[in-house]
Amino acid sequence: MNYPMKTLTSSIIEDRHSSIYIPYQLLRYFIKKSNSKEETKKPTMFSPKFYSIFTVLIFLLLNPSHAQLTSTFYSNTCPSVSSIVRNVVQQALQNDPRITASLTRLHFHDCFVNGCDASLLLDQGGNITLSEKNAVPNNNSARGFDVVDKIKTSVENSCPSVVSCADILALAAEASVSLSGGPSWNVLLGRRDGLIANQSGANTSIPNPTESLANVTAKFAAVGLNTSDLVALSGAHTFGRGQCRFFNQRLFNFSGTGKPDPTLNSTYLATLQQNCPQNGSGNTLNNLDPSSPNNFDNNYFKNLLKNQGLLQTDQELFSTNGAATISIVNNFASNQTAFFEAFVQSMINMGNISPLIGSQGEIRSDCKKVNGS
Ligand code: HEM
Ligand SMILES: [Ca+2]
Numbered sequence: 001m002n003y004p005m006k007t008l009t010s011s012i013i014e015d016r017h018s019s020i021y022i023p024y025q026l027l028r029y030f031i032k033k034s035n036s037k038e039e040t041k042k043p044t045m046f047s048p049k050f051y052s053i054f055t056v057l058i059f060l061l062l063n064p065s066h067a068q069l070t071s072t073f074y075s076n077t078c079p080s081v082s083s084i085v086r087n088v089v090q091q092a093l094q095n096d097p098r099i100t101a102s103l104t105r106l107h108f109h110d111c112f113v114n115g116c117d118a119s120l121l122l123d124q125g126g127n128i129t130l131s132e133k134n135a136v137p138n139n140n141s142a143r144g145f146d147v148v149d150k151i152k153t154s155v156e157n158s159c160p161s162v163v164s165c166a167d168i169l170a171l172a173a174e175a176s177v178s179l180s181g182g183p184s185w186n187v188l189l190g191r192r193d194g195l196i197a198n199q200s201g202a203n204t205s206i207p208n209p210t211e212s213l214a215n216v217t218a219k220f221a222a223v224g225l226n227t228s229d230l231v232a233l234s235g236a237h238t239f240g241r242g243q244c245r246f247f248n249q250r251l252f253n254f255s256g257t258g259k260p261d262p263t264l265n266s267t268y269l270a271t272l273q274q275n276c277p278q279n280g281s282g283n284t285l286n287n288l289d290p291s292s293p294n295n296f297d298n299n300y301f302k303n304l305l306k307n308q309g310l311l312q313t314d315q316e317l318f319s320t321n322g323a324a325t326i327s328i329v330n331n332f333a334s335n336q337t338a339f340f341e342a343f344v345q346s347m348i349n350m351g352n353i354s355p356l357i358g359s360q361g362e363i364r365s366d367c368k369k370v371n372g373s
């Protein structure tokens with residue numbers, strides 16, 4: 001399935017956050033000024049008006065801050081990058097049914113910290129004193145780094161020093177979703193790799209699974225994502241696993257009540273209590289979507305309607321009184337196409353979080369370390 005980009009030009013320049021908003025307003029000002037005069041002469045060469053418009057246009061062309069990610073970024077330098085990435089993910093999937101989920105999560109954990117700059121992939125050592133890999137949300141949890149390295153090697157073999165690790169994470173997420181039965185889309189590319197990691201940023205910016213909907217919403221808002229993005233992207237919990245330690249606070253003594261979380265379906269609760277006994281290993285794995293654990297579909301939302309969300313933050317999307325997220329969950333539960341379309345748009349939104357572009361950062365040759373270190 002392909003999702004054509006919306007009529008971009010008008011929406012982009014009307015968008016106050018767009019880097020070309022200010023020059024656009026300037027241009028409007030000059031046009032208004034010229035229209036307000038009784039006789040509207042066309043600007044001729046060497047007239048002051050011509051220079052004003054000319055200056056604005058030159059500014060637009062030269063201002064690097066309006067450069068953006070594009071789906072054609074590697075069409076000349078690495079035209080088959082998408083299929084190279086896809087092939088390696090497909091290979092890995094043959095031995096590990098979970099890998100597509102794990103790779104999708106890596107892009108999320110990268111983008112929420114310093115933007116989508118592959119900061120997550122840097123190993124601790126040398127100038128990297130505190131890696132993101134060792135941050136609480138990632139340590140003994142984030143996985144798939146070995147497959148990212150395989151993808152990078154395969155891409156470097158065809159197109160050395162051209163494709164960033166940040167773009168590889170975005171491409172791997174798309175390949176993962178579509179190989180698991182979800183939508184396909186044109187990934188926007190042109191990100192460059194950062195030179196630093198931000199462990200404390202990872203600890204604070206990535207939502208944790210026991211916080212309130214208000215908190216999670218605020219953490220999404222902090223990176224420019226709204227409530228619809230939150231619900232759509234949470235739908236990624238349609239595949240992959242969660243360890244007991246991330247939700248066992250719900251099972252026996254929820255918030256000091258001495259009882260389980262009341263928004264847990266009783267049959268589902270019994271299964272989870274059995275799989276995650278008190279004083280058992282917190283590392284035992286559970287399917288995030290018990291109804292279709294490896295398929296990218298809208299069952300995640302159907303589960304929420306039945307009080308079968310695994311994480312507290314999952315169930316909160318549907319069970320928080322009066323929340324704006326409830327109607328979105330209902331819509332996605334009843335309409336998989338609506339979910340897929342929203343998911344694609346929100347993945348693009350997430351992939352656009354403060355990318356490094358132009359001459360910022362670098363193209364790492366090894367995703368685990370900054371070049372020359
Ligand atoms: C809304 C806030 C979110 C919270 C609190 C959250 C939390 C978690 C937690 C605790 C796990 C289990 C990790 C483990 O047991 O090791 C998990 C797994 C996962 N998350 Fe999220 N997540 C959120 C949003 C997202 C988003 C936006 C995506 C992607 C777009 C995503 C994709 C995944 C995937 C695919 C897995 C399974 C990974 C695997 O099996 O390796 N999550 N998440
Ligand atoms: Ca599923």
